[in-house]
Amino acid sequence: MADSTPPPLDASYRAAGFNHRLGMGERPAVVMVDMCRAYFTEGSPLFLDRPEVADACRTLVAAARGANVPVLWTRVELQPGGADGGVFRRKAAVIEVFERGHPDGLGDWLEDLEPAPDETVITKQYASGFFGTSLAATLNTLGVDTTVIGGVSTSGCVRATALDACQSGFVPIVVREACGDRDQAINDANLFDLDNKYADVEPLEAVLMELQAR
Numbered sequence: 001m002a003d004s005t006p007p008p009l010d011a012s013y014r015a016a017g018f019n020h021r022l023g024m025g026e027r028p029a030v031v032m033v034d035m036c037r038a039y040f041t042e043g044s045p046l047f048l049d050r051p052e053v054a055d056a057c058r059t060l061v062a063a064a065r066g067a068n069v070p071v072l073w074t075r076v077e078l079q080p081g082g083a084d085g086g087v088f089r090r091k092a093a094v095i096e097v098f099e100r101g102h103p104d105g106l107g108d109w110l111e112d113l114e115p116a117p118d119e120t121v122i123t124k125q126y127a128s129g130f131f132g133t134s135l136a137a138t139l140n141t142l143g144v145d146t147t148v149i150g151g152v153s154t155s156g157c158v159r160a161t162a163l164d165a166c167q168s169g170f171v172p173i174v175v176r177e178a179c180g181d182r183d184q185a186i187n188d189a190n191l192f193d194l195d196n197k198y199a200d201v202e203p204l205e206a207v208l209m210e211l212q213a214r
Helices: 009-016 051-066 083-091 093-098 135-141 154-167 184-197 204-212
Strands: 028-033 071-076 121-124 146-152 171-180 200-202
Touching (some): 009 184, 028 051, 051 071, 051 146, 071 093, 071 135, 071 154, 146 154, 154 171, 154 184, 171 184, 171 204, 184 200, 200 204
Parallel strands (some): 028 146, 071 121, 171 200
């Protein structure tokens, strides 16, 4: 009798033709997605309780700078009242914390994890760092072919940015330890899906070795 046990999910995806590896190109850039106090401040409605993600992002940024690899940053900023947030603001009212002038300062950068004076900051109103912004044009001007992505949250702005990087012709490499979500199962499910369909999800150590080789 044939074994009717289904193969492991990752093997099933590979057998179907998913999960081809893209690899890092010749001109990578690091894109740090929304690393602000809102996700790392206890009591914030967006609190993730993932301090290790911030530590991994600090390591990634330091390695990129040491290798002269460009680092770009995205952040959400809405006008007071949030009208420029459109349907996204209506659906996820929690992003009101990113309205300009919000008294809690939750949209501010994390300590020791903020843009250098010469690094580009992309301000956005929606999940993807590409939607309605100059990110693609900036990457093209820099000659970038690969986006190395870290930040929060995995299921939201990281996923949207990685998907749009793929759709815009940039290889997305999502750094596993440098991403986080409010639930580990949601985090892992989104990384699995990204890795199989849209991006290479790689461990921090492997990415650091690639950057240092530049």
